[in-house]
Amino acid sequence: MTVSMLNILQSAVGVPAVPMDQVVVATDLRWAGIILLLPLLSLLLCGLCAAMRVKSKLPAWCTVACLAGSFVLSVLLYVNYNPPGEVIPLLSWMNLSWGDGALNSFSANFALYIDSLSLLWIMFVTGLGTLIAYYASEYMEPDLGKGYARFFAGVSVFLFAMLALVLSDNLVMLYLGWEGVGFASYWLIGYYYTRPAAVAAAKKAFIVNRIGDLGLALAVYLIWTTFGTVQYDELMTVLESHSWRAEFEGWTISAIPFLLMLAAFGKSAQLPLYVWLPDAMEGPTPVSALIHAATMVTAGIYLVARTYPLFLLEPVSLHVVAWVGGLTALLAATIGMAQYDIKRIMAYSTVSQLGYMFLGLGVLTTYGAAYHVFTHAFFKAVLFLTCGAIMHGFAGQLDLRKLSGLRHMKGWRITSWTMLIGCLCLAGFPLTSGYFSKDAILAEAFVTQGPGFEILGWIAILTAGLTAYYTFRVWFRVCAGPVSYEPGDELHDDHGDHGHGDFHPHAPRFAINSVLVVIAVGALVAATPYFMSNKADANIAGGWVADMVHDSTARAGLPGLAESQHPHSEEVSHGAHEHPTLFGMDPHKAMYFVSGAVGLIGILLAAYLHLWKRKSADALRGWLLARGWIAWLPRAMERKWYVDELYHALVRAPLWILGHICYAFDRFIIDAVIVDGTARVPRLIARWLQPLQSGAVQSHAVVMIGGVGIIVLLLALCLRFEWLGVVL
Amino acid sequence: MLGWLLILLPLLTAVIIMASPARFSRLVAMLGSLATLGIAMVAAIDFDGWGTGRWGLESSITFLPELGVTLEIGADSVSMLLMLLTALLMPLAVLGSWTAVVDRTREYFGWLMVLASAMTGVFLARDLLLFYICFEFTLIPMFFLIAIYGSTNRAFASVKFFIYTFLGSLLALVGFLYVAWSLASHQGEWSFSIPDLVHFAQTGLTSSEQVWVLAALMAGFAVKIPLFPVHTWLPLAHTEAPTAGSVLLAGVLLKLGTYGLYRFALPMVPEAVVEFAPVLAILAIVGILYGALICWVQTDVKKLVAYSSVSHLGFCVLGLLALNPLGLQGSVLYMINHGLSTGALFFLIGMMYERYHTRDMNVIGGLASKMPIWSCFMVFFVLASVGLPGLNGFVSEFLCLIGTFAAGDTGAYPGVLGPWFAAFAAIGMILAAMYLLIMVGKVVFGSLREPAGVHAHDVLPADLNAREIVVLAPLAIGCVVLGIQPDFVMHAMEGSIAETLAMYPDLVPESMHAMGIKGVTP
Amino acid sequence: MPTILPYIATAASAIGLLLVLASTQRVFRLIGSAVGLAGLAWLLWLASSLGDGIGDVATEVFFLVFAALAVTSAVRMVSGVKPVYSALFFVLVIMAVCGMLVVLEAFFIAFSLVIVYAGAILITYMFVLMLAQQASDTEHESEIPQYDRAPRDPVSGVIVAAIFMSIIVTAVFPAISQMTPASAADRAQSQADLLARLPRQWASSVDGAPEDVVWPKTTQEAMGAIKVGVDGLVFQGVTSSGQTFNAPIDRLPGNTQHVGWSLVASFPASLELAGVILLMAMFGAVVLARRQVEHADEALAASVGDTHAGFEDDSPEAGL
Amino acid sequence: MTMVATAMAGGSLAQYLIISGVLMSIGLAGFLTRRNLIVMFLCTELMFQGVVIAMVAFSRWHWEVSGQVFVIFILTVAAAEAALALALVVLLYRRRDTLDAEAWTELRE
Incomplete structure (x- = not known):
């Protein structure tokens, strides 16, 4: 049995495991490497600024310029690239070879894998990155000369790592990006390093992500030992060239998707690893918008989409993905309903929306997931950035009970209306981008056959209603109603207007407002790809985003793709033969009405409780708390279902105790008794023989x-x- | 003769230091170690064994012909790399103790130079007795460095360090002598040449003899590495040692153990290694997790980093026991990387200690606002140590683990470990992030906490001065270069690793399989 | 011969010695002497079968007498309670040993031993004894100090001695059996070799040679001039008339000449060294003897004791 | 002196060596058991006598005179030793007013 699986395969089919000629190794596109290098250049410049103690906004301009360059190059790359995919070697990294044949060599290099999926991702990552960096140039003003350069250096690191993650041609470089974004996240969450909460949150984010990274690392090992390669193109060649099910019943094939899933759940904050994301809101708001809403957290979706063929090999894994996604969506939404900190509400909403995306992946609509990633990136960025603007202007105030009627205040109108756009999209208001992307997922839950997928669909619909409710709870509370406000406990100490009496909120200026408007428009425009026609394949639906998914590893999850085009997934395919119906309609059509209706109900409920009769919300809470049989519900929702406490009790405390036990064992048993005890034996013998030494x-x-x-x-x-x- | 120069030049420097006035000693030490580094560079450039299994720097002096003892030196690529690491760390160690040592400076720098000579000797020796003499001789300077220049409990720490490691190495000597004696009784004349002994032992020893020889060698090397459960001297020695002592202890001395495994145990007694690899691997994994958990509850920063060495070296041993090129590459890289990153961490802690005279995380914290440059370096090296991709720690850890994971599947090599070993070891990655980030969170971040009464930095500025930056910068550059371009080092080692593993392809019996993938696949 | 026998004899002698040393009662001492001598005699008898002797019955008798005298004197010397008597018995041992040396034809050594030891060294001992021993009344046992009357742990001492003797027995018994004493020819050759190096001696070694005989001048020539004739060695000289002249050797170089020649010819450096040693010893003795020591140094002793107590403490820092 | 060499069993080498060993052992036993410093040194002289016999016996056996030469050196050393040792004994005696070897226990830890 020294022959590897791959050898067996090769002998069976007679295909050497060389890169397929389908994917072109494109050396003429090497300039694409500059996309990666520009953030590094920015990092270098920011570092120089920090070293030279630059007091101006120079670091911000450097970063914005570099990221804008990356964005332009990404678009150029999109224009220039040739489907189905291209590999662009950049730099060697790890190459080992100790013989001929499979599993006798290992190579992972810095190389780019350009296909439509990665292009989709890098375009919105660099685009939003540029905008948010520009936004931050104003937002971070109070820190000019202190942490300003450090902040933009962190943003640059993040962009580099994220681009490396997305563009990587192999799983090891993906791992580099994967940990890199985790590190950047650590850097930026802990930006206010003198605040213990920020430091703790940063640490928590990194460590929880590391748990996911463990899964990714093991998955990489397993993929290499199973398939003999970690490069996507070779991997896909191997996967496409054989009929896997017949040859392999081993546990590796089943284990790989679960390990990848662990990684994805860690990075994308899914049950049970979502606890870090709400805490990550301790970072500066642009960071929350960029990393913890729009881009980094979608890395998990990207990973699953990228390795989708591996998931298709094990249907159970997709079922798990779907259920975890659905349950996370519901759980996070319930928590979001009961929070008062608007940034935290947005954080839970992010978790919830990520749950939708995983649900989409699980119910075989990578298209839906990708589309939701795309739209979510815009509308959630808007929401976070408006939160940031509010926080910036109201001295760190984020409590929705202490802010009201912003839309009537001078200078806050743009903020209010862009926030409304974001809320509408998030709530799935008909004809907004969120509406279409969410529907694509919800409908597929009813279409695809799987264990309890129908229940999952209803859970998702319920969650959509809850989402609409808590979203508008925020908007109605903060932006509508009579004008009143209290300042928060100031983060930026240099205002000098601490007294509550003479506090004047300073409204956002050009940089923030322009970015808000641009992204809000983007959030609205994000609905249009749905209506575009499909260039890649006339049979599929879904417009431009579907095109972007079509030429990638995730194409199996496209709507309308002919059955013959995903041959490995008989067991997990759409139930093409007998389409289930919802209310007697095709689920896709039915969903337009159902989700629209549910969203409206949520909005109306929010309007009643938080705009028209604000007192009734407190009354409802009081009523619930007064009833013993139901009082646990609001409590648990406010306490985030006690998940943090659960972690503390089940993981952290036992390990901490174990650490102390180990240390005690080390000191008192191993060291004191065994080592020093052994060392005492000669002395005891000497004591016994001492009389001989009479002198x-x-x-x-x-x-x-x-x-x-x-x-x-x-x-x-x-x-x-x-x-x-x-x-x- | 370049090799002899590398060994003797530090010794000569030590003599000059002892003969010259105390105020020049650090200067002389600096010049001597820089000259050694220069010679090492020249030797490395001149060396033609990169990538091949060839030996360079060869030279031999007949010493006791009737006993087969020739003072023979030489280096293959792995020895060369570790020798370069030593040569690189020496000037940094001298520069790092520039102001830290005020009393008895002559002896201090003299002993440092003697230590350098002994360490270089270990890596360059091709004669067993020369190897062993140098191996043991490292203890003496280290003993004095700890005993004279250490902290409060230095006497106990130095004695324990000395006796513990010495006892282990004596057992290793027994194993060595047994092999030499077998060789002598086999071919009729004594020989202590390492290639001869290795070549003989591979085939000339019976299985049970191999097991005993392995046990003896492990007794010596496991203590040095240190492998769980014979690691308890290390935290003590580290916490008591002066900064440069800790740096060299972590940077080079611990590697003597793994280098010994690589150079002797693996090629000498392949059958026994294959038989006992799972047991040793379990010890290594226990060490990884156990060390990490202990780190978690430490309050002394230096002790924490010391225990982290226990944890990290576990990965290194695991990589060796993977018995395939991936694991060995990872392991040797790990030796170098750990030397760079942990060495730097000890430097950093020393710099903090020099300013605040405490290493207690409960007393000190939030230094980022007071010492930004120090904090940058601290975070950087912690990340290198955690294994952030792009920095050096990742490459080696990744290769060690994938080697372990794939052991048994890598075609020609009889790996006896497998996915489960790698999976458990990989938990160490999470724990490493936990304890190191907790440490960073306390010491670097948070609000500033300084021990009461210590504010007078009359000699040193609040943040790092140029000298200290010069100490850390080469290590940082090394971390980045080895993180992004490890390829050239890995290719350099290929020949040597193939030679070390030369016997293993023959040891792939039908009955022996990885406990993982293959065992389950129908 | 069973190999165990010499060891039993050794053990017997040791037991005898132990009895003599440890016991104060006359009976036990007598029994001990008897057992010890019997053991020794047995040992000698066993040894007599190992290889050839060097002489006739008379030689053997002389040897036995001297051996018995030496051993009994040695035992008396070791076991006696009065140091002066011990010294005197040691003189007796030397005499007996010298007797044996005479039997072994080592005359020079024998006499120098008597002169140096009995004459010089022992006198020194006697002086010191008299210096140190407060001329006590040796008639009364009680006046003899305790440390002279009771031996210190005789059992272990005798056991160690027995172990030592066993080593010798182990070495002697197998190894000697093949050895035979030097033959007359060896002896003649040895003397001839010595003579050859002493050409000037020749004239006086030969009686009745003509006046004009020219003897060889160098060792080289002398080597060729010695012939082994029918009845001993023959010298070949040349007369002034050119005829060769063969003369039997009458007076061979004796033991003293032999030793003397060997000393200066073969071991000159050692000889010089011995001289230096003696000189240094003389200096040393002078220096030591000149040193004035306070009689009462109790305070010093006490302070020394204190510092030692300081080292004894068992602090945790002190070690493992 | 006649040059008669016989093969009779008269005084074989082994017997001389035994006697030499016996003297040596007695001297050793005396050295280890007698407490008087002077007698202890006398015992060492006795041990020398044992060695002397062995040397001369071998010398006679091989008719090799070096053995006797060595005896002269032994004599030298013995004389030197006697001179120094006795001087030391005198010094020791002056310190403690006794010749008891047990009075000196400073070697103890």
Whole structure:
């Protein structure tokens, strides 16, 4: 059994595991490497600024310029690239070879894998990155000369890592990006490093992500030992060239998707690893918008989409993905309903929306997931950025009970209306981008056959209603109603207007407002790709985004793709033969009405409780808390279902105790008893023999001569009588 | 003769230091170690064994011909790399203790130079006795460095360090002598040449003999590495040692153990290694997790980093026991990387200690606002240590783990470990992030906490001065270069690793399989 | 011969010695002497069968007498309670040993031993004894100090001695059996070799040679001039008339000449060294003897004791 | 002196060596058991006598005179030793007013 699986395969089919000629190794596109290098350049410039103690906004302009360059190049790359995919080698990294044949070499290099999926991602990552960096140039003003350069350096690191993650041509470089974004996230969450909460949140984010990274690392190992390669193109060649199900029933094929899933859940904050994301809101708001809403957290979706063929090999894994996504969506939405910190509400909403995306992946609509990623990136960025603007202007105030009627205040109108756009999209208001992308997922839950997928669909619809409710709860509370506000406990100490009496909120200026408008428009325009026609394949639906998914590894999850085009997934395919119906209609059509209706109900409920009769919301809470049988519900929702406490009790505390036990064991058992105890044995023996050391010359002589005598005598006897076989 | 120069030049420097006035000693030490580094560079450029299994720097002096002892030196690529690491760390160690040592400076720098000589000797020796003499001789300077220049409990720490490691190495000597004796009784004349001994032992020893020889070698090397459960001297020695002592202890001395495994145990007794690899691997994994958990509850920063060495070296041993090129590449890289990143961490802690005279995380914290440059370096090296991709720690850790994971599947090599070993070891990655980031969170971030009464930095500025930056910068550059371009080092080592593993392809019996993938696949 | 026998004899002698040393009662001492001598005699008898002797019955008798005298004197010397008597018995041992040396034809050594040891060294001992021993009344046992009356742990001492003797027995018994004493020819050759190096001696070694005989001048020539004739060695000289002249050797170089020649010819450096040693010893003795020591140094002793107590403490820092 | 060499069993080498060993052992036993410093040194002289016999016996056996030469050196060393040792004994005696070897226990820890 020293022959690897791959060998078996090759002998069976006779195909060498070389890169397929389908994917072009494109050396003429090497300039695409500049997309990656520009953020690094920006990092370098920011570092120089920090070292030279630049007091101006220079670091911000450097970053914005570099990221804009990356964005332009990404678009150029999109224009220039040729489907189905291209590999652009950049720099060697790890290459080992110790023989011929499979599993006798390992290589992972810095190389780019350009296909439509990665292009989709890099375009919105660099685009939003540029805008948010520009936004931050104003937002971070109070820190000018202090942490300003450090902040933009962090943003640059993040962009580099994210682009490396998305563009990587192999799983190891993906891992580099994967951990890199985790590190950038650590850097930026812990930006206000003197605040213990920020430091703790940063640490938590990194560590929880590391749990996911463990899954990714093990998945990489397993993929390499199973398929003999970690490069996508080779991997896909191997996967496409054989009929896997017949040959492999081993656990590896089943284990790989679950390990990848662990990684994705960690990065994309899904159950049970979502706890870090709400805490990550301790970072500056642009960071929350960029990393913890729009881009980084979608890396998990990207990973699953990128390795989708591996998931298709094990249908159960997709079922798990769907259920975890659905349950996370519901759970996070319920928590979001009960929070008062608007940024946290947005954070839970992000978790919830990510849950939708995973649900989409699980119910075989990578298109829906990708589309939702795309739209969510815009509308959630808008929402976070408006939150940031509010926070910036109201001295860190984020409590929705202490802010009201912003839309009537001078200078806050743009903020209010862009926030409304974001809320509408998030709530799935008909004809907004969120409406279409969410529907694509919800409908597929009813279409695809799987264990309890129908229940999952209803859960998702319920969640959509909850989403609409909590979204508009925020908007109605903060932007509508009578004008009133209280300042928060200031983060930026240099205002000098601490007294509540003479506090004047300072409204956002050009940089923030322009970015808000641009992204809000983007959020609205994000609906249009749905209506575009499909260039890649006339049979599929879904417009431009579907095109972007079509030429990638995730194409199996496209709507309308002919059955023959995803041959490996008989067991997990859409139920093409008998389409289930919803209310007697095609689920896709039915969903337009159902989700629209549910969204409207949510909005109306929010309007009643938080705009028209604000008192009734408190009354409802009081009523719920007063009833013993239901009081746990609001409490649990406000306490985030006690998940943090659960982690503390089940993981952190036991490990901490174990650490102390180990340390005690180390000190008292291993070191004190075994090591020092052993070392004491000679001393004990010496104590026993001490009387020999009387100090009298003759007793010393007796021992010495006697000892030597006995040794010599034994030696002589040995020699004389040939004992021990030693001959004289 | 370049090799002899590398060994003797530090020794000569030590003599000059002892003969010259105390105020010049650090200067002389600096010049001497820089000259050694220069010679090492020249030797490395001149060396033609990169990538091949060839030996360079060869030279031999007949010493006791009737006993087969020739003072023979030489280096293959792995020895060369570790020698370069030593040569690189020495000037940094001298520069790092520029102001830290005020009393008895002559002896201090003299002992440092003697230590450098002994360490270089270990890596360059091709004669067993020379190897062993140098191996043991490292203890003496280290003993004095700890005993004279250490902290409060230095006497106990130095004695424990000395006796513990010495006892282990004596057992290793027994194993070595047994092999030499077998060789002598086999071919009729004594020889202590390492290639001869290795070549003989591979085939000349019976299985049970191999097991005993492995046990003896492990007794010596496991203590040095240190492998769980014989690691308890390390935290003590580290916490008590002066900064440069800790740096060299972590940077080079621990590698003597893994280098010993690589150079002797693996090629000498392949059958026994294959038989006992799972047991040793379990010890390594226990060490990884156990060390990491202990790190978690430490309050002394230096002790934390010391225990992290226990954890990290576990990966290194695991990589060796993977018995395939991936694991070995990872392991040797790990030796170098750990030397760079952990060495730098000890430097950083030393710099903090020099300013605040405490290493207690409960007393000190939030230094980022007071010492931004120091904090940048601290975070950087912690990340290198955690294994952030793009920095050096990742490459080696990744290769060690994938080697372990794939052991048994890598075609020609009889790996006896498998996915489960790698999976458990990989948990160490999470724990490493936990304890190191907790440490960073306390010491670097948070609000500033300084021990009461210590504010007078009359000699040193609040943040790092240029000298200290010069100490750290080469290590940082090394971390980045080895993180992004490890390829050239890995290719350089290929020949040597193939030679070390030369016996293993023959040891792939039908009955022996990885406990993982293959065992389950129908 | 069973190999165990010499060891039993050794053990017997040791038991005898132990009895003599440890016991104060006359009976036990007598029994001990008897057992010890019997053991020794047995040992000698066993040894007599190992190889050839060097002489006739008379030689053997002389040897036995001297051996018995040496051993009994040695035992008396070791076991006696009065140091002066011990010294005197040691003189007796030397005499007996010298007797044996005479039997072994080592005349020079024998006499120098008597002169140096009995004459010089022992006198020194006697002086010191008299210096140190407060001329006590040796008639009364009680006046003899305790440390002279009771031996210190005789059992272990005798056991160590027995072990030592066993080593010798182990070495002697197998190894000697093949050895035969030097033959007359060896002896003649040895003397001839010595003579050859002493050409000037020749004239006085030969009686009745003509006046004008020219003897060889160099060792080289002398080597060729010695012939082994029918009845011993023959010298070949040349007369002034050119005839060769063969003369039997009457007076061979004796033991003293032999030793003397060997000393200066073969071991000159050692000889010089011995001289230096003696000189240094003389200096040393002078320096030591000149040193004035306070009689009462109790305070010093006490302070020394204190510092030692300081090292004994068992602090955790002190070690493992 | 006649050059008679016989093969009779008269005084074989082994006997001389035994006697030499016996003297040596007695001296050793005396050295280890007697407490008087002077007698202890006398015992060492006795041990020398044992060595002397062995040397001369071998010398006679091989008719090799070096053995006797060595005896002269032994004599030298013995004389030197006697001179120094006795001087030391005198010094020691002056310190403690006794010749008891057990009075000196400073070698103890």
